Amino acid sequence: MSAKPCPLDIQNFSAGYGNGELVVRDASFRLRAGAMTALVGPNGAGKSTLLKGALGLLTHADTACVRFFGRPLEEVRARVAYLPQRAEIDWTFPASALDVAAMGLYRKIGFFHRVTGRWKAEARKALALVGMESLENMPIGELSGGQQQRVLLARSLAQGADLLMLDEPFVNVDFATEERLGAVLREACQRGMSVFAVHHDLGDVRRYFDEAVLFDGTVVAHGAIDVALADANLHEAFRLGPPPEEAIP
Amino acid sequence: MTSGATFDIPFWGANTIMVTLGCAVFGALAGSVGTFVLARKQSLLADVAGHAALPGVALAFLMGEWLEINGRSPWLLFLGGGTTAWLAAWCTPWLANKRRLGADGANAVALAGFFGLGTVLFSLVQSHPTGAQGGLRKLLFGNAAAITSSDAFALASIALIALLVLVLYFKEFSLLAFDEAAAKVLGFPTRILDWMLLLLLVATVVAGMQVAGVALVVSMLIAPAAAARVIGGSFAKTATLAACIGVACAVTGAIASRAIDHVPTGSAMTLAATGAFFLSIPVARFFHSKREHVAKELAV
Numbered sequence: 270m271s272a273k274p275c276p277l278d279i280q281n282f283s284a285g286y287g288n289g290e291l292v293v294r295d296a297s298f299r300l301r302a303g304a305m306t307a308l309v310g311p312n313g314a315g316k317s318t319l320l321k322g323a324l325g326l327l328t329h330a331d332t333a334c335v336r337f338f339g340r341p342l343e344e345v346r347a348r349v350a351y352l353p354q355r356a357e358i359d360w361t362f363p364a365s366a367l368d369v370a371a372m373g374l375y376r377k378i379g380f381f382h383r384v385t386g387r388w389k390a391e392a393r394k395a396l397a398l399v400g401m402e403s404l405e406n407m408p409i410g411e412l413s414g415g416q417q418q419r420v421l422l423a424r425s426l427a428q429g430a431d432l433l434m435l436d437e438p439f440v441n442v443d444f445a446t447e448e449r450l451g452a453v454l455r456e457a458c459q460r461g462m463s464v465f466a467v468h469h470d471l472g473d474v475r476r477y478f479d480e481a482v483l484f485d486g487t488v489v490a491h492g493a494i495d496v497a498l499a500d501a502n503l504h505e506a507f508r509l510g511p512p513p514e515e516a517i518p
Numbered sequence: 519m520t521s522g523a524t525f526d527i528p529f530w531g532a533n534t535i536m537v538t539l540g541c542a543v544f545g546a547l548a549g550s551v552g553t554f555v556l557a558r559k560q561s562l563l564a565d566v567a568g569h570a571a572l573p574g575v576a577l578a579f580l581m582g583e584w585l586e587i588n589g590r591s592p593w594l595l596f597l598g599g600g601t602t603a604w605l606a607a608w609c610t611p612w613l614a615n616k617r618r619l620g621a622d623g624a625n626a627v628a629l630a631g632f633f634g635l636g637t638v639l640f641s642l643v644q645s646h647p648t649g650a651q652g653g654l655r656k657l658l659f660g661n662a663a664a665i666t667s668s669d670a671f672a673l674a675s676i677a678l679i680a681l682l683v684l685v686l687y688f689k690e691f692s693l694l695a696f697d698e699a700a701a702k703v704l705g706f707p708t709r710i711l712d713w714m715l716l717l718l719l720v721a722t723v724v725a726g727m728q729v730a731g732v733a734l735v736v737s738m739l740i741a742p743a744a745a746a747r748v749i750g751g752s753f754a755k756t757a758t759l760a761a762c763i764g765v766a767c768a769v770t771g772a773i774a775s776r777a778i779d780h781v782p783t784g785s786a787m788t789l790a791a792t793g794a795f796f797l798s799i800p801v802a803r804f805f806h807s808k809r810e811h812v813a814k815e816l817a818v
Contacts, residue, residue, distance in 0.1 A: 321699070324699075324702075324703050325702065325703075326699055326702055326703070343705070346703065346704060346705040347704075349703060350700075350703070351699060351700060351703045353697065353699050353700070357699070358696070358697055359557070359559075359696070362557055362695070362696050362753070363553075363557070363746075363747050363750060363751065363752070363753050363755075363756040364692075364696060364752055364753045365751070365752045367752075368692075368752045368753055368754075369696070372689075372692075372693050372696070372697070372700070375689055375690065375693055375704065375706075376704050376705065376706075378689070380686075380687070380690065381686055383689075384689060408750050408751070411806075424700070428704070
């Protein structure tokens with residue numbers, strides 16, 4: 270039986286903005302298929318830049334060093350979904366939850382074709398997977414923060430993505446919503462999806478994620494949570510100086 | 519019926535019907551394109567494009583007269599106005615992004631610059647032997663009563679083609695307006711779609727020059743869309759509602775300006791559109807309270 274292809278393989282990847290300064294330098298790691306992986310690091314470490322650069326959303330990014338499922342992004346776009354930070358989306362946009370979920374199907378529907386009942390039924394199925402089917406006609410601006418995240422997640426599920434890349438999905442949501450979102454993402458993983466999310470809270474990485482990439486402009490450590498977030502690695506990434514020596518009994 | 523503002527047969531002659539239909543098609547285009555302009559936070563850019571059409575129109579007229587072709591031809595004026603409106607719509611975001619001026623400053627600089635150039639060129643048009651009789655002054659605030667059937671045919675043609683493009687690419691445009699990053703990751707040609715939307719904005723400005731006027735065409739782009747957006751619903755419903763409000767305001771403005779002497783059509787349309795916007799607030803409150811009730815019941 271052949272192993273599942275690596276959902277995201279980044280080797281010596283660099284990215285930055287127009288001023289020529291690199292924010293991400295020589296980053297290399299491989300995501301484990303079917304796992305929930307957190308991208309953690311200090312503020313300004315370039316976590317969002319890494320995500321956007323890998324997805325070709327920046328003009329100054331070496332995307333030739335990035336492979337999704339062993340191929341360039343151009344060949345597997347339908348298998349990759351991106352959820353930006355909530356603040357990057359205009360939630361006053363006049364659209365219902367069903368409209369947004371259906372957006373994940375636009376590529377399949379194709380140019381010049383309308384979103385007919387058949388496609389709406391598929392979008393409804395995706396909303397049902399995240400428990401939002403009862404609010405399908407609700408304008409997105411009238412949904413709570415957690416409900417909005419779930420609608421975006423439904424869009425990715427409707428798309429049929431196998432890799433979900435999220436930028437700070439748990440920011441500005443209350444604890445109950447965070448738990449619900451975490452459960453929905455876990456269910457998505459159990460259906461075969463891989464999740465890669467920027468996460469800022471070191472305290473609850475273990476609660477939601479299987480692995481972590483510790484990042485500070487480049488990869489400091491990567492692997493199982495306990496290994497990647499070992500004290501020595503955290504001190505290096507957060508520039509806290511060397512870890513305190515163990516107390517002598 | 520004998521008074522001046524009557525609705526008798528001569529008032530509804532073939533020319534009037536043609537002009538009213540042209541206004542209606544323009545209203546539908548302005549409302550639906552305005553929905554995208556508003557969603558993309560480009561209302562001030564639309565105002566810049568409107569004002570920037572003025573120097574293009576004046577240049578087109580002067581060049582037409584110089585080349586001894588009809589400088590008053592609607593197609594020539596559309597080409598001139600469209601070219602400078604496009605230039606403004608393209609260079610203003612560039613100024614904002616590349617020169618660290620910000621959208622606010624870039625819009626103000628571009629609007630003042632293009633409109634200033636337009637007024638200087640217009641004074642040249644007025645001093646031209648045929649310029650004063652050319653009726654170009656109506657392009658500032660619009661005058662449906664003064665436009666001919668061929669003008670109306672030209673503006674309706676542009677508006678209909680633009681509407682067709684909008685309908686054909688509606689879902690791609692809506693994804694671009696809602697989440698450009700997702701559109702890019704999904705592989706849509708976002709730069710081309712962006713340029714197409716700018717072209718639709720310019721087409722609306724050009725189609726509305728003679729009826730709404732370059733100074734007030736932005737009101738027909740934004741007010742009907744804002745009214746529809748306040749009421750809410752899906753994006754397709756909002757755009758359709760905005761188009762309907764646009765038609766109602768454009769036709770009301772055209773009829774009012776023909777019925778009441780010395781009232782520019784653009785001003786009458788603007789007042790109708792502003793009225794529609796304020797009317798939308800209590801309507802929206804009614805629908806909102808119903809939805810809020812449902813949301814509370816179903817909130818998880």
